[in-house]
Amino acid sequence: MNAITEIAAAPVLDVRGLHLGFESNGRRHKLVNDVSFALGPGRMLALVGESGSGKTMTALSILRLLPDPPVRILEGAVCFDGTDLTRLGPDALRGVRGGGVAMIFQEPQSALNPVMSIGRQLREAVSAHEKLPRKALDARVRELLELVRMPDPDRIVHEFPHRLSGGMRQRVLIAIAMAGRPRVLIADEPTTALDVTVQREILDMLAGLQDLFGVAILLITHDLGLVADYADDVAVMYAGRIVEHGPAADVLGDPLHPYTRGLLGARPGLVPSAGGRRPRLVEIKGAVPSDLDAVEGCPFSPRCPLAGEQCRLRAPELLVARDGHLVSCFKQAAET
Amino acid sequence: MSTALLEVRDLSVVHHKNGHAFRAVDGVSLTLARGETLGLIGESGCGKSSLARAIMGLHRPAAGRILFDGADITARKWRRRGRAVARRLQMIFQDPQQSLNPRITVGRIVEEPLLVHGMRGRGQRRALVKSLLEKVGLAPDAGERLPHEFSGGQRQRIGIARALALTPDLVICDEPVSALDLSVQAQVLNLLADLQDEFKLSYLFISHDLSVVRHMAGRVVVMYLGRIVETGPAALLWDGGRHPYTRALIAAVPGGAVSTSRERRAALGDIPSPVDRPRGCAFHTRCPFKQSICMEVEPPLRGVGDSHAVACHFA
Numbered sequence: 077m078n079a080i081t082e083i084a085a086a087p088v089l090d091v092r093g094l095h096l097g098f099e100s101n102g103r104r105h106k107l108v109n110d111v112s113f114a115l116g117p118g119r120m121l122a123l124v125g126e127s128g129s130g131k132t133m134t135a136l137s138i139l140r141l142l143p144d145p146p147v148r149i150l151e152g153a154v155c156f157d158g159t160d161l162t163r164l165g166p167d168a169l170r171g172v173r174g175g176g177v178a179m180i181f182q183e184p185q186s187a188l189n190p191v192m193s194i195g196r197q198l199r200e201a202v203s204a205h206e207k208l209p210r211k212a213l214d215a216r217v218r219e220l221l222e223l224v225r226m227p228d229p230d231r232i233v234h235e236f237p238h239r240l241s242g243g244m245r246q247r248v249l250i251a252i253a254m255a256g257r258p259r260v261l262i263a264d265e266p267t268t269a270l271d272v273t274v275q276r277e278i279l280d281m282l283a284g285l286q287d288l289f290g291v292a293i294l295l296i297t298h299d300l301g302l303v304a305d306y307a308d309d310v311a312v313m314y315a316g317r318i319v320e321h322g323p324a325a326d327v328l329g330d331p332l333h334p335y336t337r338g339l340l341g342a343r344p345g346l347v348p349s350a351g352g353r354r355p356r357l358v359e360i361k362g363a364v365p366s367d368l369d370a371v372e373g374c375p376f377s378p379r380c381p382l383a384g385e386q387c388r389l390r391a392p393e394l395l396v397a398r399d400g401h402l403v404s405c406f407k408q409a410a411e412t
Numbered sequence: 413m414s415t416a417l418l419e420v421r422d423l424s425v426v427h428h429k430n431g432h433a434f435r436a437v438d439g440v441s442l443t444l445a446r447g448e449t450l451g452l453i454g455e456s457g458c459g460k461s462s463l464a465r466a467i468m469g470l471h472r473p474a475a476g477r478i479l480f481d482g483a484d485i486t487a488r489k490w491r492r493r494g495r496a497v498a499r500r501l502q503m504i505f506q507d508p509q510q511s512l513n514p515r516i517t518v519g520r521i522v523e524e525p526l527l528v529h530g531m532r533g534r535g536q537r538r539a540l541v542k543s544l545l546e547k548v549g550l551a552p553d554a555g556e557r558l559p560h561e562f563s564g565g566q567r568q569r570i571g572i573a574r575a576l577a578l579t580p581d582l583v584i585c586d587e588p589v590s591a592l593d594l595s596v597q598a599q600v601l602n603l604l605a606d607l608q609d610e611f612k613l614s615y616l617f618i619s620h621d622l623s624v625v626r627h628m629a630g631r632v633v634v635m636y637l638g639r640i641v642e643t644g645p646a647a648l649l650w651d652g653g654r655h656p657y658t659r660a661l662i663a664a665v666p667g668g669a670v671s672t673s674r675e676r677r678a679a680l681g682d683i684p685s686p687v688d689r690p691r692g693c694a695f696h697t698r699c700p701f702k703q704s705i706c707m708e709v710e711p712p713l714r715g716v717g718d719s720h721a722v723a724c725h726f727a
Contacts (some may be wrong), residue, residue, distance in 0.1 A: 126593035126594060126595060126596075127593055227681055241682040241683065241685075242682075243682045244682060271455035271456055271620065271683060272455065272620070272621075272622070272661065272664040272665065272666075273455065273660050273661065273664045273680050273683075273698075274680075274682055274683070275664065275666070276663070276664045276666075277680065277681075298593065298594065299666055300594075300666075300667060301665065301666025301667025302666040302667070303667070304666070304667035305666050305667055328667075338595060339594055339595060341598075342594050342595050342597065342598035343594065343598075343623065344597075344598070344601060344623050344624050344626070344627035344628075345622065345623030345624060345625070345626030345627040345649075345665075346623070348626075348647065348650050354605060354627055354628065355627075356602060356605075357598035357601055357602055357627070358598060359595070359598050359599045359602060360595035360598070360599075363563045363565060363566075363596065364593075366563075
């Protein structure tokens with residue numbers, strides 16, 4: 077597929093002006109503020125951020141899996157294939173879950189039923205989407221296990237979750253997610269609980285699904301290295317907002333937002349230490365604000381080395397800085 | 413060079429799981445010189461934390477010896493481990509949430525080791541606590557607050573202040589930054605580096621994160637299922653690694669300098685459980701280069717160059 081047709085393809089998932097929040101003691105607290113992104117078929121968009129950035133809440137809101145109450149969608153639209161999921165009734169939404177949009181989570185242990193064999197859980201997942209005679213059902217289960225590159229699938233169907241390693245459990249969950257032939261797969265930190273060598277294999281496999289079926293993947297992660305290796309596009313979140321958004325190679329190769337720059341400089345072990353002296357890492361001073369409503373102006377301004385007067389007065393908008401690369405920073409806008 | 417600050421000889425630690433005994437640490441030997449940072453890397457189940465806990469005297473080793481500054485401190489006789497040794501050997505834990513008592517103030521947490529070790533004079537102790545908290549970058553009033561009032565990164569600073577209270581020689585850092593966000597991780601790593609320079613500390617730095625070990629350590633030990641598979645200067649984590657497992661770890665670093673295309677990366681499969689350790693070379697079940705000898709004969713750790721040793725028949 078060449079670059080022009082990829083861009084031209086209508087997005088399969090389109091999130092517009094999403095605001096999430098909750099109310100407590102009569103006060104409204106914002107968790108996610110005006111988040112918009114689009115995901116085309118066969119593409120991988122990474123939503124990166126540190127804890128508290130709102131990336132997981134954003135992901136959960138797509139299939140309306142938010143802990144509601146208290147967290148609610150306050151404003152915005154989540155369009156899957158042209159249908160706004162925020163307006164769907166429970167039955168229609170159930171059809172989309174798993175069938176159109178599927179999701180996998182960080183902790184594969186808690187997402188599997190401990191007293192049901194792997195085979196039975198997979199058959200259940202397939203049957204939820206299509207009625208098949210037993211033989212065809214077993215064949216489909218086997219096909220799914222091969223799809224996720226499960227070693228020894230004939231033995232695995234008889235096993236129970238506790239007998240599998242973390243990496244194998246995550247493979248099972250991806251197989252379950254793929255049972256409904258989804259067009260969008262949301263992966264929320266899918267490899268954070270796994271060892272690095274296993275992480276590689278899981279992500280290679282997800283990338284394979286992208287190529288094979290044109291599945292669009294929304295990867296939620298805190299790991300910029302994974303973004304560099306796998307994502308087509310990236311949206312960097314900070315304190316509930318997208319602060320930078322664009323093609324992954326461009327954003328990571330030439331970051332514009334001071335926060336993205338800080339994160340890239342904070343990564344250790346990228347260059348060998350010269351003469352036995354370890355290089356000093358770039359620090360981002362302070363910590364993520366715990367109460368987003370308390371921060372006036374740009375949410376990053378208390379930690380920003382460039383922050384000036386206007387940054388503390390109002391929040392900058394997310395604007396195009398160059399081809400397909402958006403940034404939300406007054407200082408950056410002034411430079412370009 | 414004088415005697416090593418820490419020397420571990422043929423150490424084994426046995427754990428029990430579902431009635432099966434297995435060696436979490438199996439015949440590990442290492443030395444750590446004064447002022448050095450020795451990195452210990454490996455994935456889950458490799459025995460790195462068991463080794464750390466055995467050195468601290470929290471596990472009783474099944475075999476082997478631990479020498480600290482020339483004195484035998486093996487946990488078989490741990491009741492005889494003097495306070496002098498305990499003072500000089502401290503630890504920073506992975507989870508700053510669980511390693512701090514939630515019910516006492518931060519000042520009291522940092523003061524406690526001083527009390528245990530009989531430092532008289534309340535005023536003197538308080539002054540020391542204050543300067544420690546300042547040293548690790550906490551606000552002057554931090555001592556009066558409780559641990560839950562602090563963020564993860566700040567709690568790790570408290571843990572560091574506590575470990576430093578007794579001016580130790582060796583600090584074992586067990587995954588000190590793996591629970592922290594990237595921007596905070598950089599702050600803590602810089603702090604550990606500064607404190608090392610200021611107090612002439614030696615670190616045994618344990619992590620599953622190759623990038624972090626690369627950054628901190630001068631020498632490294634790579635463990636796999638309880639044994640050392642490779643050890644040498646930190647450069648081996650860049651491109652000098654000769655064991656297929658070390659090379660797989662390097663290739664698995666996301667966004668690393670070493671880029672391999674998706675197709676060329678061999679799939680390794682999952683790590684076997686340490687409970688049923690494969691025969692021969694324990695890595696053979698995942699090794700892309702295995703030969704028949706690997707399934708039968710355990711390769712010994714042999715020297716391949718200047719303080720570089722590797723346990724592989726073919727490396």
